[in-house]
Amino acid sequence: MRRILTLALLYGAMQLIIPLDRQHGPGAVTLLTFGFLVLAAYTSGELASLVKLPKITGYLVAGLLFGPAVAGTVTQAATTELDPVSRLAVALIAFLAGAELRWGELKERARTIFTMLGTEMSLSFVGIALVLWIVRAHVPFLQGVSDGQVIVLCALFASVSMVHSPAVTMALLTETRAHGPVARTTLGIVLVADVLVVLVFSAMLTMARAVVPAPGGGPELSAGIIAWEILGALLVGGVLGVAVAIYMRFVQRELLLFAIVVAFFGAEIARLAHVETLLTLLTAGFITENVTKNEEGRELLHAMERSAGPVFVVFFALAGASIHITELAQLWPLALAVVGVRGAMIFTGSRLGARWSGAAPVVRNNVWLGLISQAGVAIGLATILASAYPSRGAEMQTLILSAIAINEIMGQVLFQVALRRSGEIVGEGQSALNPNMTSAVADSHTGSDS
Amino acid sequence: MPAPLLLILAVAVAYLAAHVAFDWLAKRFMLVSGAEYLLLGILLGPHVSGILSAQTMAGFAPLITLALGWIGAIVGTQFYLPALVRISARTYRLGFLEAILTAFMVGGACAGLIWFVTGQGDITQSIAPAVALGAIAAVSAPAGIEVVTRKIGGQREPIVLQLQVATAMDALIGIVTMGLLFCIFHPNDTVAARGVTPTEWAVITLGIGVVGGTLFHLFLGGETNVDRLFISLAGAIILASGAAAYLHLSPVLTSMVVGAVLVNTSGSRPVIANTLAKSERPFYFVLLVFAGASWDPSTVTWWWAVVLVFLVTRVVGKIGTARLGARVNDALPDLGTDWGFALLGQGGLAIALGLDYSRFNAAVLPHAVFTAAIVSVLFTDVGSARIIHAVMSRLRWRRSLDDIPGNPLDTPPVAAAGTRAEDR
Numbered sequence: 001m002r003r004i005l006t007l008a009l010l011y012g013a014m015q016l017i018i019p020l021d022r023q024h025g026p027g028a029v030t031l032l033t034f035g036f037l038v039l040a041a042y043t044s045g046e047l048a049s050l051v052k053l054p055k056i057t058g059y060l061v062a063g064l065l066f067g068p069a070v071a072g073t074v075t076q077a078a079t080t081e082l083d084p085v086s087r088l089a090v091a092l093i094a095f096l097a098g099a100e101l102r103w104g105e106l107k108e109r110a111r112t113i114f115t116m117l118g119t120e121m122s123l124s125f126v127g128i129a130l131v132l133w134i135v136r137a138h139v140p141f142l143q144g145v146s147d148g149q150v151i152v153l154c155a156l157f158a159s160v161s162m163v164h165s166p167a168v169t170m171a172l173l174t175e176t177r178a179h180g181p182v183a184r185t186t187l188g189i190v191l192v193a194d195v196l197v198v199l200v201f202s203a204m205l206t207m208a209r210a211v212v213p214a215p216g217g218g219p220e221l222s223a224g225i226i227a228w229e230i231l232g233a234l235l236v237g238g239v240l241g242v243a244v245a246i247y248m249r250f251v252q253r254e255l256l257l258f259a260i261v262v263a264f265f266g267a268e269i270a271r272l273a274h275v276e277t278l279l280t281l282l283t284a285g286f287i288t289e290n291v292t293k294n295e296e297g298r299e300l301l302h303a304m305e306r307s308a309g310p311v312f313v314v315f316f317a318l319a320g321a322s323i324h325i326t327e328l329a330q331l332w333p334l335a336l337a338v339v340g341v342r343g344a345m346i347f348t349g350s351r352l353g354a355r356w357s358g359a360a361p362v363v364r365n366n367v368w369l370g371l372i373s374q375a376g377v378a379i380g381l382a383t384i385l386a387s388a389y390p391s392r393g394a395e396m397q398t399l400i401l402s403a404i405a406i407n408e409i410m411g412q413v414l415f416q417v418a419l420r421r422s423g424e425i426v427g428e429g430q431s432a433l434n435p436n437m438t439s440a441v442a443d444s445h446t447g448s449d450s
Numbered sequence: 451m452p453a454p455l456l457l458i459l460a461v462a463v464a465y466l467a468a469h470v471a472f473d474w475l476a477k478r479f480m481l482v483s484g485a486e487y488l489l490l491g492i493l494l495g496p497h498v499s500g501i502l503s504a505q506t507m508a509g510f511a512p513l514i515t516l517a518l519g520w521i522g523a524i525v526g527t528q529f530y531l532p533a534l535v536r537i538s539a540r541t542y543r544l545g546f547l548e549a550i551l552t553a554f555m556v557g558g559a560c561a562g563l564i565w566f567v568t569g570q571g572d573i574t575q576s577i578a579p580a581v582a583l584g585a586i587a588a589v590s591a592p593a594g595i596e597v598v599t600r601k602i603g604g605q606r607e608p609i610v611l612q613l614q615v616a617t618a619m620d621a622l623i624g625i626v627t628m629g630l631l632f633c634i635f636h637p638n639d640t641v642a643a644r645g646v647t648p649t650e651w652a653v654i655t656l657g658i659g660v661v662g663g664t665l666f667h668l669f670l671g672g673e674t675n676v677d678r679l680f681i682s683l684a685g686a687i688i689l690a691s692g693a694a695a696y697l698h699l700s701p702v703l704t705s706m707v708v709g710a711v712l713v714n715t716s717g718s719r720p721v722i723a724n725t726l727a728k729s730e731r732p733f734y735f736v737l738l739v740f741a742g743a744s745w746d747p748s749t750v751t752w753w754w755a756v757v758l759v760f761l762v763t764r765v766v767g768k769i770g771t772a773r774l775g776a777r778v779n780d781a782l783p784d785l786g787t788d789w790g791f792a793l794l795g796q797g798g799l800a801i802a803l804g805l806d807y808s809r810f811n812a813a814v815l816p817h818a819v820f821t822a823a824i825v826s827v828l829f830t831d832v833g834s835a836r837i838i839h840a841v842m843s844r845l846r847w848r849r850s851l852d853d854i855p856g857n858p859l860d861t862p863p864v865a866a867a868g869t870r871a872e873d874r
Contacts, residue, residue, distance in 0.1 A: 002668055005668060006665060006668045006669050009661070009664075009665060009668070010665065013661055013665075013693075017658075017693050017696065017697065020646070020654070020697055029692075029696060030512045030692070031512040031515055031516060031688055031691060031692030031695060031696075032689065032692030032693050032695070032696045033692070034512070034688050034692065035685055035686075035687075035688030035689025035690070035691070035692045035693075036689055036692075038681065038682075038684060038685030038688060038689070039665060039669065039682065039685040039686070039689060042669075042681060042682065042685065043669065256728070256729060256732060306676075306680055309680060309681040309684075310680075310681050310684045310685060310688075313681065
């Protein structure tokens with residue numbers, strides 16, 4: 001009841017404040033919206049946890065409800081102004097995700113991760129491309145092109161649609177404090193997939209540009225550029241990681257501020273150097289975690305997770321606000337087909353991969369549920385697509401966003417089911433605390449409900 | 451260079467400057483850190499190196515507003531009623547008297563000067579900047595007291611308590627005056643059928659703070675988990691500062707109310723105060739660097755006359771009104787005649803108020819007011835701890851003389867400032 005009252009008060013306060021001013025300058029509404037989203041989304045997260053749903057679902061629903069599509073409290077302009085928050089969130093997520101990867105553990109699970117990843121991604125890619133090809137007569141962006149071009153565009157679409165979501169995976173693992181083979185294998189697959197997807201997408205886009213020339217479409221992509229995007233990211237991330245490790249070794253102060261600075265700095269350097277942002281931060285986190293002493297690394301991660309708290313809440317709320325309900329209503333049959341095929345391919349591919357790699361039954365039966373989610377990376381790639389192909393790309397983007405909307409909401413619920421079924425959620429059959437996750441941070445997401 | 455990268459560089463350099471140089475200097479020579487970030491901001495700003503351009507600064511407006519609000523909230527946490535009622539009325543009287551009289555003296559002198567140099571036209575044009583200058587003049591920095599008591603002890607001495615209460619009263623008077631100024635001179639461009647009156651703006655200002663604090667209370671109640679508190683605390687402060695900035699009101703005042711409501715209603719007062727205190731330094735870094743970069747000094751000569759009058763009247767006001775207050779309230783034996791010297795340091799809050807005023811879209815002479823705040827901080831901050839040390843040492847020396855019956859000595863100690871009390 002208290003939560004609902006808080007939401008009502010917040011909404012009422014915004015309705016009172018917004019009409020009181022009509023000449024606010026640029027940026028004036030940003031902070032107001034940010035504060036509103038932190039409190040409203042966080043309250044919705046608490047409400048979601050009461051009905052045993054992940055808090056992220058609450059954040060997304062709050063974004064959707066108060067966003068431009070429904071109540072309109074958060075306007076389209078405000079969401080655009082809050083773009084830097086989303087960028088910061090992605091950088092923080094990537095760094096934290098990289099820091100969750102320990103070299104020893106990665107080596108130990110490498111066979112399972114790569115086999116499962118290889119099979120599920122190959123099947124998803126082929127499956128999605130195939131289903132589009134079959135229903136090509138009903139797909140808007142496949143009209144007016146030759147058969148060969150249809151195949152290339154289907155492949156391009158599939159390269160984006162097979163993406164997973166490191167953000168949702170990381171956030172849910174932090175929220176549930178889950179630790180075990182399902183959690184670790186899912187995280188490993190999602191993170192490595194991120195690198196692979198960038199490679200495949202870049203290759204597909206290069207090929208598509210050669211076969212289906214875009215009228216005035218974005219910059220040319222060459223093999224050299226792609227190589228630099230990947231190798232450069234590893235290089236820049238490595239240097240950043242070493243610098244962070246040195247700081248943690250010799251200075252180790254003002255960690256709250258330092259954590260934000262690292263994320264901002266990494267993202268900006270990556271942008272300036274034209275290298276892949278996620279991969280840069282992922283590498284930096286990985287290097288930091290594996291180079292620093294255990295306690296030093298933990299302290300930084302704790303500071304980073306604390307400062308990331310409000311940023312993550314707003315990030316997911318903004319993702320909810322960007323769900324295009326009207327487009328979803330128009331394209332839902334096609335979107336459902338894509339979502340269905342993708343889900344089926346992930347299920348089949350993961351199970352096959354797990355069997356071939358000799359993974360435990362708990363991994364074989366549950367990991368696929370953690371691979372359904374899609375969020376930031378997919379949205380980012382869809383945006384690149386739209387800028388590369390101004391007309392056709394925008395139609396692709398709409399379909400991709402519709403599918404993401406479904407996967408975004410469904411994926412996290414399924415992942416929580418997987419973690420619960422495998423008994424890896426602390427307090428729900430898992431007695432040992434995750435030694436790699438600070439309890440305070442986990443508390444920040446589970447809180448008093450747990 | 452892109453704006454976010456500049457921000458990172460600015461903060462990183464500021465931090466390194468503090469860590470490498472000033473931490474050591476502060477320990478060795480009792481320097482209060484703060485002015486160095488301001489200087490750094492000036493160096494990075496559009497008028498010196500141009501690294502942080504005016505356009506870049508505009509992009510960081512929300513962050514500056516948040517820093518202002520955060521500092522207001524930290525000030526607000528000092529007003530915990532059960533602790534406040536244990537302090538004697540005389541202590542409050544003294545603090546209130548010196549704050550309000552100083553504000554009046556500085557405000558009056560500056561109003562006269564501005565009216566005179568601007569052609570003796572509309573007096574209301576002189577009042578707004580003069581009130582802002584008065585509000586800034588009232589503010590004194592508490593950092594020096596902390597530095598000195600950490601070094602020479604004496605946390606329970608009457609003068610230390612008096613200084614702590616006086617700086618809190620100074621902050622209250624300064625922030626409330628500035629907040630009310632925003633209400634009175636509000637641009638009043640609303641969609642309401644009639645204009646909103648200054649009283650209504652004042653109620654709205656307080657209302658935002660109270661609603662922000664109440665929301666937090668409803669939100670978490672007795673929660674003690676630091677991370678959960680941090681998220682909701684940040685949310686409440688961001689919302690209150692954002693709402694204030696959106697309505698052209700003072701984010702410092704609204705957030706101060708949030709802070710005060712929080713500590714008085716939440717069962718997690720120590721955790722809230724601790725969480726806010728831990729995040730204080732980063733926000734001060736950011737605020738001071740941006741304040742320095744936002745500074746727009748002028749070549750208009752009379753501006754500097756205003757600054758000079760501000761500085762002189764403030765020094766006279768602080769010392770004179772403190773002495774007067776102590777004499778009227780029979781507090782000279784406890785505080786001595788010179789305790790007003792210990793209130794000369796200005797600190798980050800003065801900068802925050804100056805910056806707040808300079809961003810107010812109906813402000814008259816915003817840059818002149820901000821210049822006065824900056825110059826005052828640059829002049830007073832570095833030596834403030836040493837002055838407090840000298841005042842406390844002198845008082846201790848006088849007390850020790852009083853303990854010796856018939857001691858004829860009546861000369862002050864030569865080496866008061868900069869020497870450790872326990873050495874003597």
